[in-house]
Amino acid sequence: MTDNELAREIRDGNQLAFTMTYDKYHKQLYAFAYRYARNGALAEDIVQYTFLKLWETRSKLLPASGLAGYLFRIAKNRTLNALRDYIPTQSEYRETVTSASEFLPDLERHNLMEQLDKAIEKLSPQKIAVCRLKIHEGLSNAEIAERLGISVNTVKVLYHQAVTQLRKLMKSGYAILLVLLVSR
Structure with missing residues (x-):
């Protein structure tokens, strides 16, 4: 047919x-x-x-x-x-990889964090700001939105786009990126 x-x-x-x-x-x-x-x-x-x-x-x-x-x-x-x-939240990342982060030695975690920071520097200024506030300061989407003067939805979109770009930039793979995102 x-x-x-x-x-x-x-x-x-x-x-x-x-x-x-x-x-x-x-x-x-x-x-x-x-x-x-x-x-x-x-x-x-x-x-x-x-x-x-x-x-x-x-x-x-x-x-x-x-x-x-x-x-x-x-x-x-x-x-x-x-x-x-589906834009995973930091708590969803944490639930997924909490036990995995225990297996990363401190030196390796430090090296991977340096790689992550270098990759973040290649993002747009807004995505850099969102990533730093979320990853390094552990702020919620609402707190980031308030601090940057943008909507919560914009924070979610920027963070999702940043994670997508970082997955491509990071040579260590997606799982390591997840560990890094929740270990700070």
């Missing part, structure tokens, strides 16, 4: 056509979501959401518009929403 035929059948409520579409696009959508989310469970949730949304909105499906494009648009929007909505 072509995508146009599958879309027409799904729009008419044909569950077999829906299953065929799932079988055809599941792996591609998973790979797409995983590439951005970097989390298998989240990528699978995005795929499940995509197919749920397809079924729920099947009456609006336009077969000539392209089934694949429709599915990937749903997956892209869901992925962006998931990434936007």
Whole structure:
């Protein structure tokens, strides 16, 4: 069956056509979501959401518009929403890696902190300020927002963007960065 035929059948409520579409696009959508989310469970949730949304909105499906494009648009929007909505807090980092930080010798922690500080210096001025206040002074998002005269949401966005950039800049890996972020 072509995508146009599958879309027409799904729009008419044909569950077999829906299953065929799932079988055809599941792996591609998973790979797409995983590439951005970097989390298998989240990528699978995005795929499940995509197919749920397809079924729920099947009456609006336009077969000539392209089934694949429709599915990937749903997956892209869901992925962006998931990434936007999930900005880990310092306490979430702490819960994740508290025991891991105990294994880092003080000298190694000091060296890694120096690497982190050098990487932070490569960020924009606002991101540097947010990182220093959060990491070195341990301030909450609300306290940082008040001190910098910006909104709490802006602090969250800047910190999330900074962490994303730091993950790329740090050669020691994401897990070490997490340990550093909670060890100060």
